[in-house]
Amino acid sequence: MTTPDSIIQVRNFTAAYGNVKVIDDISFDVYRGEVFVILGGSGCGKSTMLKHMIGLYEPAGGSIVIEGDDIVTAEGEARRAILRRFGVMYQLGALFGSMTLLQNVRLPLEEYTNIPEEAMNLVALTKLDLVGLKDFAGHMPAEISGGMQKRAAIARAMALDPKILFLDEPSAGLDPITSAELDTLIKRLARTLQITFVIVTHDLPSIYSIADRVIMLDKRVRKIVAVGRPADLRDNSEDPWVRQFFNREAEAAQAS
Amino acid sequence: MVISGALDVATTASIWPQATKFFSETDAKAVEVDADGISYLDGFGAGLLLDIQRRAIPRGIRLTVSGLKPDFQAMLEPFKPEGYATLPSTSKPDAPLVDSVGAAIKALIADLGAFAEFTxxxxxxxxxxxxxxxxxxxxxxxxxxxxxxxxxxxxxxxxxxxxxxxxxxxxxxxxxxxxxxxxxxxxxxxxxxxxxxxxxxxxxxxxxxxxxxxxxxxxxxxxxxxxxxxxxxxxxxxxxxxxxxxxxxxxxxxxxxxxxxxxxxxxxxxxxxxxxxxxxxxxxxxxxxxxxxxxxxxxxxxxxxxxxxxxxxxxxxxxxxxxxxxxxxxxxxxxxxxxxxxxxxxxxxxxxxxxxx
Structure with a gap:
C-alpha cells in the first residue's frame, strides 16, 4: 500500500479527569485494514484513549473522526450510525450474564435488523463459528472459561459486520497459550475479513505477533512518544525509554 | 550504646521503647552505636536501626554505627534516614463538625439533583x-x-x-x-x-x-x-x-x-x-x-x-x-x-x- 487509507483520525485530542490531564494534545491516524496497537506503561491513559474513541467518555478537547464523522459531536441517530461502524471487546468480555452466548450475539441483530427470527439465529451462529464457539452457543457466559468469554465477546462485537473492532487488553488475565490463540484469531479475522483492529495492550509477545503499527503513550509527557512497527522501535528507536520498553528492561537497569 | 543479639520481631519489641527513650532524653552530642554483637537482623531490626538514625538527626546528634556486619549493612542500604523525618499518619484526622455537616448537605443536594435528572x-x-x-x-x-x-x-x-x-x-x-x-x-x-x-x-x-x-x-x-x-x-x-x-x-x-x-x-x-x-x-x-x-x-x-x-x-x-x-x-x-x-x-x-x- 503506497498511500495508506486513513479510517480513523484523532486530532488534537486531550483527555482529562477533572483538572488532571491524562493525555495532552495528541493526533494520530488508524489505517484501513491494519492491526493498530495503543500501548504504554500502566497509567499512561491507553484505556482512557480507547474509551474516548468508542464514545464512552467526552474528551476535554479535540476530535475523533471515524469514517468521516466525528463521534465527539455526533448525537442521536448520527451517533448510532457511527456506533454501528465498530464493535468493542471489553477487558472482561462484558457478556450479558443473563443470556446465552447465542442470545448475546443475537442482541445487536434484534435491535438493528429486520431479518427473520431464524435467520438471526443463523447469522449469530456463524459469528460464534468464526471464533470457534459454535458448539457453545447454548452456554451461559459463566459456564465457559475466560478466554472463551473474550472470544464470544469478539463474536458479539462482530455481529453487525463492523469495519473496525476495538479490543481492550485482550490478553489480560489469560495464560500465554490462550493469549496466543486469541492473537491467532485476531490475525485471521484481520486477514480474512479485512477488519481494522484497534487494540490496547501492553503484552509484548502479542504486540510482536499481531501489530502492524503501534503508538506508544507515556504518562510523564502525556503524549505519543513513538509511532511505528514494533520491531523497528525495539531496534532503532532514538528514545532510550522506548527501547527499554520493547526490550522489557527495568528502569533501574538503564540507570546503572 | 550497645546493641547485640538477634534482632527480630520479638526482641525489637522489647528494646525499641528503650532506644527511642534514650534519644529523646540524651544531651550527648555524639553517640556511637556498637552493633558488633548483632547476630541476626531482619526487617524489624533494620527498622530499629533506621529509627535510631532518624531520631538522631533533628537533635543534632552525630551518630556512628560501628561493627555492623556487611550483610546487615546491605539491608540498611536502601533506606535514607533523612526521608523518614516525619511518618505518614494512618488515622485520618477528624474533620471539623461544620465541615462534615456541610459536606453531607452538599452530597444530599447533589443526590437530589441526580435523582431529579434521572427521573x-x-x-x-x-x-x-x-x-x-x-x-x-x-x-x-x-x-x-x-x-x-x-x-x-x-x-x-x-x-x-x-x-x-x-x-x-x-x-x-x-x-x-x-x-x-x-x-x-x-x-x-x-x-x-x-x-x-x-x-x-x-x-x-x-x-x-x-x-x-x-x-x-x-x-x-x-x-x-x-x-x-x-x-x-x-x-x-x-x-x-x-x-x-x-x-x-x-x-x-x-x-x-x-x-x-x-x-x-x-x-x-x-x-x-x-x-x-x-x-x-x-x-x-x-x-x-x-x-x-x-x-x-x-x-x-x-x-x-x-x-x-x-x-x-x-x-x-x-x-x-x-x-x-x-x-x-x-x-x-x-x-x-x-x-x-x-x-x-x-x-x-x-x-x-x-x-x-
Missing amino acids: GEISRALVYAAFHPRTIRWKDVYRTAVVAGADALPVIMLVGFLIGFVMAFQSAIPMRQFGADIFVPTLVGIAMLRELGPIMTAVGLAGRSGAAFAAEIGTMKVNEEVSALVTLGLQPVRFLIVPRIIAAVAMTPFLIVFANVAGLLGGLIVFMSLGYPAGMYFDQLEQSISLNDLLGGLIKGFAFGFVVAAVGCMRGLQTSTGASAVGRSTTSAVVTSIVLVAIGDGIFAIVYYYLGF
Missing part, C-alpha cells in the same frame, strides 16, 4: 416507550414482574397478616375497657387500606426488588456490560430500567391488595376471638371504609413502586468500580427508597387531606 430521563424513556410499545423488552418486563410480584406474594401476605392481627389485638384490649372494641374492624380497615398496606408493601419491595435491581445493574456496571450496551447503541435506560419500572409499577398495586386482604383477615381472627361473629366484622368494614380508601392506597402504590424501582436502578447505574461498590449501591438503594417512600407518604397525606379524599 426526567426515565420519564422521557417511558413516554417514548408508551408511543413505541414494540421497543419495550416485554420478556424482561414479564420476568421482572414474576420475581418482583408473584414471588414476593408469600412474604408480603405474611407480613400483612401479622400487622393486621397485631394491630387488632393491641387495640382491642384498651378499646374493650371503653366498650369500643366493636370499632376494631374500622381501625384495622382504615389503617391497613390507607397507610400500612401501601407502606409495608413499598418497604418489602425496596428490600426485595429495589436491592436486587441495584445489585443486578451495579454488577453489570462493574463488568462493563453497561458500557457494552452503550457501544452497541442501546440506551441502558430503555434496556435495563424501563422494563424494571414497568414491572414494579404494575405489580405494586396487586401486592398492596393482597397485603390488605391478609391484614383484614388477621383482624378478623382477632375480632372473632373477642366473641363477635364474622358477619359483624364485615358489616363494620362496609360502614366505615369506602372505595376511596382503597383507591387512595393503590394510587400511592403506583408512586411507591416507581420510586423504589427508580432508586434501585439509579443506584445500580451510579455504582463505581470495585466489588464493594455493588454492596454500597444495594444498601443505599434500600435506605434511599425507604426514606423517599416515607416522605412521599407524608406528601400524600397532606394532598389527600386537602382534596378531602
Whole structure:
C-alpha cells in the first residue's frame, strides 16, 4: 500500500479527569485494514484513549473522526450510525450474564435488523463459528472459561459486520497459550475479513505477533512518544525509554 | 550504646521503647552505636536501626554505627534516614463538625439533583416507550414482574397478616375497657387500606426488588456490560430500567391488595376471638371504609413502586468500580427508597387531606 487509507483520525485530542490531564494534545491516524496497537506503561491513559474513541467518555478537547464523522459531536441517530461502524471487546468480555452466548450475539441483530427470527439465529451462529464457539452457543457466559468469554465477546462485537473492532487488553488475565490463540484469531479475522483492529495492550509477545503499527503513550509527557512497527522501535528507536520498553528492561537497569 | 543479639520481631519489641527513650532524653552530642554483637537482623531490626538514625538527626546528634556486619549493612542500604523525618499518619484526622455537616448537605443536594435528572430521563424513556410499545423488552418486563410480584406474594401476605392481627389485638384490649372494641374492624380497615398496606408493601419491595435491581445493574456496571450496551447503541435506560419500572409499577398495586386482604383477615381472627361473629366484622368494614380508601392506597402504590424501582436502578447505574461498590449501591438503594417512600407518604397525606379524599 503506497498511500495508506486513513479510517480513523484523532486530532488534537486531550483527555482529562477533572483538572488532571491524562493525555495532552495528541493526533494520530488508524489505517484501513491494519492491526493498530495503543500501548504504554500502566497509567499512561491507553484505556482512557480507547474509551474516548468508542464514545464512552467526552474528551476535554479535540476530535475523533471515524469514517468521516466525528463521534465527539455526533448525537442521536448520527451517533448510532457511527456506533454501528465498530464493535468493542471489553477487558472482561462484558457478556450479558443473563443470556446465552447465542442470545448475546443475537442482541445487536434484534435491535438493528429486520431479518427473520431464524435467520438471526443463523447469522449469530456463524459469528460464534468464526471464533470457534459454535458448539457453545447454548452456554451461559459463566459456564465457559475466560478466554472463551473474550472470544464470544469478539463474536458479539462482530455481529453487525463492523469495519473496525476495538479490543481492550485482550490478553489480560489469560495464560500465554490462550493469549496466543486469541492473537491467532485476531490475525485471521484481520486477514480474512479485512477488519481494522484497534487494540490496547501492553503484552509484548502479542504486540510482536499481531501489530502492524503501534503508538506508544507515556504518562510523564502525556503524549505519543513513538509511532511505528514494533520491531523497528525495539531496534532503532532514538528514545532510550522506548527501547527499554520493547526490550522489557527495568528502569533501574538503564540507570546503572 | 550497645546493641547485640538477634534482632527480630520479638526482641525489637522489647528494646525499641528503650532506644527511642534514650534519644529523646540524651544531651550527648555524639553517640556511637556498637552493633558488633548483632547476630541476626531482619526487617524489624533494620527498622530499629533506621529509627535510631532518624531520631538522631533533628537533635543534632552525630551518630556512628560501628561493627555492623556487611550483610546487615546491605539491608540498611536502601533506606535514607533523612526521608523518614516525619511518618505518614494512618488515622485520618477528624474533620471539623461544620465541615462534615456541610459536606453531607452538599452530597444530599447533589443526590437530589441526580435523582431529579434521572427521573426526567426515565420519564422521557417511558413516554417514548408508551408511543413505541414494540421497543419495550416485554420478556424482561414479564420476568421482572414474576420475581418482583408473584414471588414476593408469600412474604408480603405474611407480613400483612401479622400487622393486621397485631394491630387488632393491641387495640382491642384498651378499646374493650371503653366498650369500643366493636370499632376494631374500622381501625384495622382504615389503617391497613390507607397507610400500612401501601407502606409495608413499598418497604418489602425496596428490600426485595429495589436491592436486587441495584445489585443486578451495579454488577453489570462493574463488568462493563453497561458500557457494552452503550457501544452497541442501546440506551441502558430503555434496556435495563424501563422494563424494571414497568414491572414494579404494575405489580405494586396487586401486592398492596393482597397485603390488605391478609391484614383484614388477621383482624378478623382477632375480632372473632373477642366473641363477635364474622358477619359483624364485615358489616363494620362496609360502614366505615369506602372505595376511596382503597383507591387512595393503590394510587400511592403506583408512586411507591416507581420510586423504589427508580432508586434501585439509579443506584445500580451510579455504582463505581470495585466489588464493594455493588454492596454500597444495594444498601443505599434500600435506605434511599425507604426514606423517599416515607416522605412521599407524608406528601400524600397532606394532598389527600386537602382534596378531602
